[in-house]
Amino acid sequence: MNASGLLTVLVDGIAYGMLLFLFSIGLSITLGLMRFINLAHGAFAMGGGYVLVVLVGMAGLPFLLALPVAFVAAGLLGAALELTVIRHVYRKSELQQVLFSIGLAFAAGAIANILFGPQQQPIPLPGWATHMVTVLGIAISGYRLFVMGCGLVALGLLIALFNHTLFGARVRAAVDKRVTAEGIGINVGRLFAAAFSLGAAFAGLGGALAVGFLGLDPSFPLKYLVIVLMVVAIGGPGSISGSFVAALFLGVADALFKYWLPEVGGFVIYAILVAVMIVLPKGLAGKPA
Helix, strand or coil, rough: CCCCHHHHHHHHHHHHHHHHHHHHHHHHHHHHCCCCCCHHHHHHHHHHHHHHHHHHHHHHCCHHHHHHHHHHHHHHHHHHHHHHCCHHCCCCCCHHHHHHHHHHHHHHHHHHHHCCCCCCCCCCCCCHHHEEECCEEEEEEECCCCCCCCHHHHHHHHHHHHCCCCCHHHHHHHHHCCHHHHCCCCHHHHHHHHHHHHHHHHHHHHHHCCCCCCCCCCCCCHHHHHHHHHHHHCCCCCCCHHHHHHHHHHHHHHHHHHEEEEECCHHHHHHHHHHHHHHHHHHHHHCCC
């Protein structure tokens, strides 16, 4: 592989890693901060993707207007589910949480199959997304640059939100000392609902962006579940920056090894997971998975 080809694969890996980061934010929040094993998290990403398909592919709404709608719709769906059913599972055992959430994921896939069919959902991308831009001698599609930009903006906003605002301080306090937080007047239930909704919204944004990059079909909630769990485990549950580093690392490693060693490249990231878990069992952020 020449230098130009290597850099092209690296760019693809970085863009894929940004999508994994957007997918993993909500799972990292619910698993690391709220101690809830939400294996249905991919359903919110799929929901955002189908909202984009309906708005852009069927209603003809401009792509850039449909993206925030997908973000808000996934967030509202997350809030509705958290308030009606999911909050009742927080105090259940880990096995019950796993069974409950995996059931939700299968149900979401079945509903999508009924409404949209089993086929992939293509959408017309805007002209700027398919236009090639030359950066440092590498031709990169506008869509990949846009995906990378969205990932970086999300990283900055989330770090600022959780580390430098009253909301973030209250979430951390509620996780560490829930009884104390409630004793000083913090509405922990409402706080967790807001955090859950925020994670679902970012998953919806990632799912919407993934339609033009990875495709979309009813198997989406389970297709990327394993690698998103790997991102959270390696990055450290509850760590935004840890998830970002892990997502980029896995995205680039997956792209590189699938290109160099197509016969076994798909298994390399699993070997990486095993190695990291042996060396850093608590993940990059030092928190237990």
